[in-house]
Amino acid sequence: xxxxxxxxxxxxxxxxxxxxxxxxxxxxxxxxxxxxxxxxxxxxxxxxxxxxxxxxxxxxxxxxxxxxxxxxxxxxxxxxxxxxxxxxxxxxxxxxxxxxxxxxxxxxxxxxxxxxxxxxxxxxxxxxxxxxxxxxxxxxxxxxxxxxxxxxxxxxxxxxxxxxxxxxxxxxxxxxxxxxxxxxxxxxxxxxxxxxxxxxxxxxxxxxxxxxxxxxxxxxxxxxxxxxxxxxxxxxxxxxxxxxxxxxxxxxxxxxxxxxxxxxxxxxxxxxxxxxxxxxxxxxxxxxxxxxxxxxxxxxxxxxxxxxxxxxxxxxxxxxxxxxxxxxxxxxxxxxxxxxxxxxxxxxxxxxxxxxxxxxxxxxxxx
Amino acid sequence: xxxxxxxxxxxxxxxxxxxxxxxxxxxxxxxxxxxxxxxxxxxxxxxxxxxxxxxxxxxxxxxxxxxxxxxxxxxxxxxxxxxxxxxxxxxxxxxxxxxxxxxxxxxxxxxxxxxxxxxxxxxxxxxxxxxxxxxxxxxxxxxxxxxxxxxxxxxxxxxxxxxxxxxxxxxxxxxxxxxxxxxxxxxxxxxxxxxxxxxxxxxxxxxxxxxxxxxxxxxxxxxxxxxxxxxxxxxxxxxxxxxxxxxxxxxxxxxxxxxxxxxxxxxxxxxxxxxxxxxxxxxxxxxxxxxxxxxxxxxxxxxxxxxxxxxxxxxxxxxxxxxxxxxxxxxxxxxxxxxxxxxxxxxxxxxxxxxxxxxxxxxxxxxxxxxxxxxxxxxxxxxxxxxxxxxxxxxxxxxxxxxxxxxxxxxxxxxxxxxxxxxxxxxxxxxxxxxxxxxxxxxxxxxxxxxxxxxxxxxxxxxxxxxxxxxxxxxxxxxxxxxxxxxxxxxxxxxxxxxxxxxxxxxxxxxxxxxxxxxxxxxxxxxxxxxxxxxxxxxxxxxxxxxxxxxxxxxxxxxxxxxxxxxxxxxxxxxxxxxxxxxxxxxxxxxxxxxx
Numbered sequence: 001x002x003x004x005x006x007x008x009x010x011x012x013x014x015x016x017x018x019x020x021x022x023x024x025x026x027x028x029x030x031x032x033x034x035x036x037x038x039x040x041x042x043x044x045x046x047x048x049x050x051x052x053x054x055x056x057x058x059x060x061x062x063x064x065x066x067x068x069x070x071x072x073x074x075x076x077x078x079x080x081x082x083x084x085x086x087x088x089x090x091x092x093x094x095x096x097x098x099x100x101x102x103x104x105x106x107x108x109x110x111x112x113x114x115x116x117x118x119x120x121x122x123x124x125x126x127x128x129x130x131x132x133x134x135x136x137x138x139x140x141x142x143x144x145x146x147x148x149x150x151x152x153x154x155x156x157x158x159x160x161x162x163x164x165x166x167x168x169x170x171x172x173x174x175x176x177x178x179x180x181x182x183x184x185x186x187x188x189x190x191x192x193x194x195x196x197x198x199x200x201x202x203x204x205x206x207x208x209x210x211x212x213x214x215x216x217x218x219x220x221x222x223x224x225x226x227x228x229x230x231x232x233x234x235x236x237x238x239x240x241x242x243x244x245x246x247x248x249x250x251x252x253x254x255x256x257x258x259x260x261x262x263x264x265x266x267x268x269x270x271x272x273x274x275x276x277x278x279x280x281x282x283x284x285x286x287x288x289x290x291x292x293x294x295x296x297x298x299x300x301x302x303x304x305x306x307x308x309x310x311x312x313x314x315x316x317x318x319x320x321x322x323x324x325x326x327x328x329x330x331x332x333x334x335x336x337x338x339x340x341x342x343x344x345x346x347x348x349x350x351x352x353x354x355x356x357x358x359x360x361x362x363x364x365x366x367x
Numbered sequence: 368x369x370x371x372x373x374x375x376x377x378x379x380x381x382x383x384x385x386x387x388x389x390x391x392x393x394x395x396x397x398x399x400x401x402x403x404x405x406x407x408x409x410x411x412x413x414x415x416x417x418x419x420x421x422x423x424x425x426x427x428x429x430x431x432x433x434x435x436x437x438x439x440x441x442x443x444x445x446x447x448x449x450x451x452x453x454x455x456x457x458x459x460x461x462x463x464x465x466x467x468x469x470x471x472x473x474x475x476x477x478x479x480x481x482x483x484x485x486x487x488x489x490x491x492x493x494x495x496x497x498x499x500x501x502x503x504x505x506x507x508x509x510x511x512x513x514x515x516x517x518x519x520x521x522x523x524x525x526x527x528x529x530x531x532x533x534x535x536x537x538x539x540x541x542x543x544x545x546x547x548x549x550x551x552x553x554x555x556x557x558x559x560x561x562x563x564x565x566x567x568x569x570x571x572x573x574x575x576x577x578x579x580x581x582x583x584x585x586x587x588x589x590x591x592x593x594x595x596x597x598x599x600x601x602x603x604x605x606x607x608x609x610x611x612x613x614x615x616x617x618x619x620x621x622x623x624x625x626x627x628x629x630x631x632x633x634x635x636x637x638x639x640x641x642x643x644x645x646x647x648x649x650x651x652x653x654x655x656x657x658x659x660x661x662x663x664x665x666x667x668x669x670x671x672x673x674x675x676x677x678x679x680x681x682x683x684x685x686x687x688x689x690x691x692x693x694x695x696x697x698x699x700x701x702x703x704x705x706x707x708x709x710x711x712x713x714x715x716x717x718x719x720x721x722x723x724x725x726x727x728x729x730x731x732x733x734x735x736x737x738x739x740x741x742x743x744x745x746x747x748x749x750x751x752x753x754x755x756x757x758x759x760x761x762x763x764x765x766x767x768x769x770x771x772x773x774x775x776x777x778x779x780x781x782x783x784x785x786x787x788x789x790x791x792x793x794x795x796x797x798x799x800x801x802x803x804x805x806x807x808x809x810x811x812x813x814x815x816x817x818x819x820x821x822x823x824x825x826x827x828x829x830x831x832x833x834x835x836x837x838x839x840x841x842x843x844x845x846x847x848x849x850x851x852x853x854x855x856x857x858x859x860x861x862x863x864x865x866x867x868x869x870x871x872x873x874x875x876x877x878x879x880x881x882x883x884x885x886x887x888x889x890x891x892x893x894x895x896x897x898x899x900x901x902x903x904x905x906x907x908x909x910x911x912x913x914x915x916x917x918x919x920x921x922x923x924x925x926x927x928x929x930x931x932x933x934x935x936x937x938x939x940x941x942x943x944x945x946x947x948x949x950x951x952x953x954x955x956x957x958x959x960x961x962x963x
Contacts, residue, residue: 005922184918209913230918245922259923266926298929357890359915363936
């Protein structure tokens with residue numbers, strides 16, 4: 001299984017917490033950008049993919065015409081006839097009826113809405129460009145356009161957020177038919193507005209932990225299982241494209257700042273739109289190939305993110321051979337003895353209470 | 368013998384001693400110009416710190432202005448107060464000393480200390496003002512200080528720039544004119560002084576010698592006065608830029624002897640070598656075994672590296688016989704060693720060399736002095752490790768070592784320096800005013816306070832202008848208590864320390880606070896306590912880590928986030944497991960850096 005990721009690095013403004021690669025761009029640039037993406041796609045000389053994910057940034061800023069040009073262009077260059085899933089991210093303020101209908105008619109069936117919160121005060125403080133009502137309208141428009149598989153991003157630990165307001169956000173989202181939630185703990189990254197001037201009502205580490213637990217409990221009550229550290233889904237609504245990342249699968253990423261994994265190596269494009277527009281093939285960098293021990297360790301920390309599925313040590317032995325996996329298993333068993341991991345036959349899993357401190361476990365899992 | 372001159376260069380640290388030695392070697396043709404800087408310092412670390420740790424010497428052929436040929440033996444001396452005994456032994460091997468003063472700094476504490484050592488040894492002193500090339504040179508001030516503070520004649524002072532070579536030719540002439548040749552007869556029985564030694568892996572310990580009477584040649588049987596051990600000489604020679612073998616060393620000469628001495632512990636600086644045929648020849652006065660002043664525990668970070676550390680220490684001691692070490696074990700840190708050093712600088716350099724040259728991953732515990740503990744039952748214990756102290760109830764009282772320190776400081780900074788010395792439990796012995804701009808403060812100060820951060824603080828409160836020197840000055844009773852540190856409810860023996868009772872709580876709180884910032888959060892709560900006996904004097908908790916998670920981990924994040932974890936993992940490797948708590952190396956030295 002192989003995934004195709006397309007990065008759309010445009011946003012209408014920068015959110016206060018965001019350190020992702022995105023730019024505020026003019027429409028003329030958007031058109032040139034699609035051409036550049038297709039030129040990069042050409043360089044692969046074909047390929048077959050099981051999932052397609054158009055993310056960002058804000059893919060809904062492409063508009064219907066550019067989206068059509070992009071998807072059709074990709075279809076001509078790659079074999080997308082056997083896609084099991086096609087997703088696109090949208091932001092509420094640019095999720096117009098035209099755009100959503102265009103996406104649906106192009107075969108995209110999974111939508112990920114950047115909601116973050118349904119509390120207007122929280123949205124404003126976080127620098128989001130939309131209101132609570134715009135989120136609800138976007139969900140409504142999406143349903144009317146035919147989308148049944150809709151995911152929402154929700155932030156944990158926004159300035160001013162309380163367990164009460166978070167519960168409200170989650171209740172309304174699930175009530176509106178959202179079957180998948182990505183809930184991210186806010187972290188203050190260098191280079192963001194929040195880093196430069198931290199808001200006074202930012203929930204602390206302990207508060208964040210409490211809020212996260214509220215989200216876990218609320219979503220479980222609505223039938224959304226906690227299937228990955230930050231992801232929750234109704235049965236059958238897990239994101240296949242992302243599952244592939246956590247199972248150590250191959251993927252191809254197009255666009256500046258996009259990363260790829262294939263043939264045992266990882267590489268990425270530099271986050272520079274200008275250079276990319278000039279020559280999409282000039283920005284590739286950071287090629288990395290790990291030895292068996294480190295590769296097995298890397299895949300182990302990815303698979304342990306899958307809380308239900310866990311890490312199957314037998315399957316790892318098939319992929320990496322006896323040597324790296326014997327030492328990996330010894331490290332995992334040591335963590336089991338310290339009650340930081342659970343072992344059930346040949347499956348290792350994070351314990352339910354260990355999700356928020358999983359880095360402490362992963363440090364001892366990697367080679 | 369009349370054409371031999373044995374001399375040292377002595378100076379306060381950084382006054383240009385090594386540069387002058389280089390220039391002398393250059394101008395006498397021993398080395399080509401700029402071929403190598405600072406010939407006499409051969410250890411990397413010395414170069415880096417700009418100080419000479421091990422004394423070395425070199426024989427320099429010199430033709431004077433009147434056409435006579437001389438042999439100058441330049442005996443280098445260590446340039447720090449920790450090594451004052453070694454300095455005194457090197458000076459003992461000389462008839463004269465060049466006393467160097469930095470023209471921009473003037474006479475400083477170690478200038479006086481070194482000058483006094485030279486005068487005690489009866490040496491002819493040639494006062495030299497160095498760095499006269501600098502625009503801010505204060506020639507008149509320096510001359511006056513040499514006169515008023517040391518009683519040296521202003522007309523005798525030479526002006527030199529070791530950097531550009533000015534005045535060095537005149538200095539060489541002064542050395543042959545003013546310093547007397549050695550006395551003593553080669554036909555008398557052998558008597559020579561060991562003033563240094565080094566270790567050669569093939570030939571054993573090689574002592575540096577000054578022959579006072581008699582002569583020494585291969586095949587001679589010699590005796591060490593201190594141990595009465597007898598060895599047979601295999602080779603003798605003198606120091607050129609390396610070792611230069613020769614037939615015989617005669618009275619007045621400086622050189623080395625190879626005698627297959629395998630054990631570095633046999634050779635002590637200051638010991639006298641005599642002929643085994645004339646064991647009755649008296650020893651040269653002033654010998655003492657080097658006495659460690661400061662002790663600390665040294666432990667491998669990885670417990671199983673204990674044997675490797677032991678082997679490294681054995682090897683280390685071959686080149687530095689003044690360190691002592693013995694096995695010890697700590698409940699918290701496992702098996703390790705207790706090491707003793709001549710002073711703080713000696714300790715810092717030795718630990719650094721263990722890490723760097725011997726590649727040992729070690730944790731050093733808080734340095735401690737030797738306390739004299741009087742038990743109620745009348746027994747007196749000499750203890751250098753707080754964890755070995757008897758329970759508080761069994762102690763009658765404790766005495767601690769005291770130093771007498773001489774601090775030279777510009778008048779403007781006398782106030783802050785006195786405040787600092789008072790805060791460090793110093794007792795003022797006297798104040799002198801050698802001129803109207805500077806004062807000399809003489810304090811008796813507990814050694815324990817000196818070895819924490821006294822010198823750094825002194826430099827800081829005087830904006831770098833104060834200089835100091837010290838000597839040991841016996842023991843005095845102190846109102847001292849042992850403070851235990853409990854991490855996660857278990858006492859960590861390697862963290863306990865001895866402190867004055869007054870202010871113990873304040874200091875304990877500061878230390879606990881420091882530790883709470885040094886030890887990272889764990890997944891469980893860690894109480895930290897400081898206690899005297901069963902009485903807790905300070906407490907703080909490190910609250911458990913509630914959140915340490917990579918929330919988003921998609922295709923583009925994997926490499927970067929894996930590298931973040933790898934970095935955290937590297938950091939973890941540098942910590943010591945104490946029970947279930949990971950304690951970083953620096954925690955064991957926390958107490959040293961506490962601001963009062």
